[in-house]
Amino acid sequence: MFASLKDKLLNSKPLMDFLNKHSWLGKTVNKIAINQTVNSARARPHPWSTVHDYVSWVSLTDKKWSARHLPADRRERALPDPLALTALFNRDGQPQRMSKKSTCLFPAFAQYLTDGFIRTRMPSASAGETDQVRLQNTSNHQIDLCTLYGRTQEQTAALRVKSEAKGQKGCLKFQRLKGEEFSPYLYDMEGNFTDPEFTLLDPPLGIGKIQDAEQKARIFAVGGDRVNSAPQVTMINTLFLREHNRLAGEIENNHPRWDDERVFQTARNIVIVLFIKIVVEDYINHISPIEFNMMADPSVVWNAKWNKPNWITTEFSLLYRWHSLIPENIEWMGTHFSPAQAFMNNKPLVDNGLRQGMLDMSKQATAELGSFNTADFLLGVEKQAIEQGRLVNLAPYNDYRAYVSLSKKKNFNEVSSNPKIVEFLKNHYTSVDDIDFYIGLFAEDREKNSPLPELILRFVAIDAFSQALTNPLFSKHVFNESTFSTVGWKAIKNTSTLADILKRHYDDTDDNEFIGMTQKSWHPE
Numbered sequence: 328m329f330a331s332l333k334d335k336l337l338n339s340k341p342l343m344d345f346l347n348k349h350s351w352l353g354k355t356v357n358k359i360a361i362n363q364t365v366n367s368a369r370a371r372p373h374p375w376s377t378v379h380d381y382v383s384w385v386s387l388t389d390k391k392w393s394a395r396h397l398p399a400d401r402r403e404r405a406l407p408d409p410l411a412l413t414a415l416f417n418r419d420g421q422p423q424r425m426s427k428k429s430t431c432l433f434p435a436f437a438q439y440l441t442d443g444f445i446r447t448r449m450p451s452a453s454a455g456e457t458d459q460v461r462l463q464n465t466s467n468h469q470i471d472l473c474t475l476y477g478r479t480q481e482q483t484a485a486l487r488v489k490s491e492a493k494g495q496k497g498c499l500k501f502q503r504l505k506g507e508e509f510s511p512y513l514y515d516m517e518g519n520f521t522d523p524e525f526t527l528l529d530p531p532l533g534i535g536k537i538q539d540a541e542q543k544a545r546i547f548a549v550g551g552d553r554v555n556s557a558p559q560v561t562m563i564n565t566l567f568l569r570e571h572n573r574l575a576g577e578i579e580n581n582h583p584r585w586d587d588e589r590v591f592q593t594a595r596n597i598v599i600v601l602f603i604k605i606v607v608e609d610y611i612n613h614i615s616p617i618e619f620n621m622m623a624d625p626s627v628v629w630n631a632k633w634n635k636p637n638w639i640t641t642e643f644s645l646l647y648r649w650h651s652l653i654p655e656n657i658e659w660m661g662t663h664f665s666p667a668q669a670f671m672n673n674k675p676l677v678d679n680g681l682r683q684g685m686l687d688m689s690k691q692a693t694a695e696l697g698s699f700n701t702a703d704f705l706l707g708v709e710k711q712a713i714e715q716g717r718l719v720n721l722a723p724y725n726d727y728r729a730y731v732s733l734s735k736k737k738n739f740n741e742v743s744s745n746p747k748i749v750e751f752l753k754n755h756y757t758s759v760d761d762i763d764f765y766i767g768l769f770a771e772d773r774e775k776n777s778p779l780p781e782l783i784l785r786f787v788a789i790d791a792f793s794q795a796l797t798n799p800l801f802s803k804h805v806f807n808e809s810t811f812s813t814v815g816w817k818a819i820k821n822t823s824t825l826a827d828i829l830k831r832h833y834d835d836t837d838d839n840e841f842i843g844m845t846q847k848s849w850h851p852e
Contacts, residue, residue: 358627364788367732371635377462377719391463393641399720407755409713412766415751416701416709423655424695429778431688433844434652435559442553443474445644468637470795472599474551475567485524497575497590499568504677508569510547516540531555537671545673557669558676562684570828571598577814596800597815601822603795608823611791613844616776625801637794641719646768646786648712651700652693659687682833689842696778698748698769716765724767725760731785742770776851
């Protein structure tokens with residue numbers, strides 16, 4: 328990430344401290360770093376999509392197909408069986424390695440972020456669909472918080488209070504449980520929808536696996552079909568639900584003549600921008616190996632050549648499958664939950680509350696991303712990811728390194744410093760140039776001072792900046808106080824982290840309470 332700039336300029340802690348303290352110079356370095364990172368790959372629009380192997384009007388315009396960074400690769404290569412390659416992720420009875428930098432808040436936010444725009448279509452057996460539908464997606468191709476607001480206008484309307492009554496203008500539907508604000512429940516104890524409008528929402532992914540009536544009745548009515556997948560993901564959505572409704576109340580107080588529609592749309596604009604700021608200034612700064620604080624500065628993109636409409640790529644949907652980050656156990660207020668116990672189980676969040684959940688996730692180390700470290704129950708998902716890469720005919724790993732301006736690996740020993748990984752690659756591939764994209768991503772060593780390996784880090788940085796900062800709300804003639812109101816403009820200026828938002832909702836927040844993606848005790852290597 329920012330490779331040449333980091334090597335030439337940002338390897339001095341005193342210099343980075345100086346840049347972080349002096350915003351006028353920091354903004355200049357921020358602009359240089361972001362442009363250098365995004366320009367290490369080709370700017371959109373991409374010539375290809377998953378609809379077919381050649382350029383056509385459909386491949387350039389129909390966004391139900393995923394875009395491609397590189398064209399389909401149909402060269403004849405003797406590739407290993409995906410099941411055999413799954414062994415690269417198998418711990419084989421060894422203890423799970425834990426991250427030295429990241430807390431459990433990091434994967435919770437990463438999942439919530441990516442579930443909003445990486446939306447590969449899943450085949451429906453009842454509809455007679457085959458794996459070919461995985462070439463398509465159901466994404467809006469924006470960081471738009473559809474996880475909170477829904478993918479469509481109809482879904483958004485179903486989630487809104489829609490009232491001109493004082494104190495309700497612009498609000499999202501909510502309920503109070505144990506004195507705290509949460510989304511409404513989607514189902515009652517009989518399994519019926521609690522609100523007829525909720526039939527418009529996407530069914531929660533995996534709901535068919537839930538047989539317990541009480542557990543099903545704790546599923547929340549939300550915008551995203553993956554939000555209820557784990558309580559720590561629901562937790563992030565709950566935070567933004569509360570912030571939306573808090574802002575709606577403040578906007579109504581400051582603009583009593585505004586109707587419900589304007590209050591809602593203004594609050595929604597603000598929350599999306601707050602979310603994007605957190606993506607850059609909390610999440611990206613966490614994964615960055617340098618100590619320079621990146622800024623979500625909209626002016627960076629206003630005249631950039633990469634300021635192009637978003638279109639999610641098939642490669643991006645694969646490189647974000649960070650299954651090995653998920654710990655075998657997560658603690659909620661002293662009680663340990665395995666991933667199977669936490670699946671679609673909102674009880675820990677409701678019982679312990681939002682703040683306690685954020686504190687609990689921030690005090691636990693997550694697992695380390697990489698080979699031989701995936702929880703056993705997710706090994707089947709790793710196999711599906713390898714098969715997904717074959718289905719869309721992705722180019723090999725080394726081709727993608729060259730594409731993002733990284734040097735190609737000349738032999739297996741250069742891919743990893745771990746002899747066990749090198750031996751695995753030698754046993755399964757004839758040449759380093761044959762390594763599958765997905766396998767290469769996770770065979771690499773973790774980048775120093777980052778939770779991510781080099782190629783994943785580069786791709787995440789490229790796509791994070793080019794997806795986030797090209798959002799329409801960040802455009803030159805939109806990003807101003809009149810768009811967001813005085814209330815919203817103040818919130819935008821005062822938000823960089825998830826902790827910033829949480830503290831606005833608790834009057835008794837202790838300054839010693841730690842909320843963060845980076846472990847409190849972490850120091851650079």
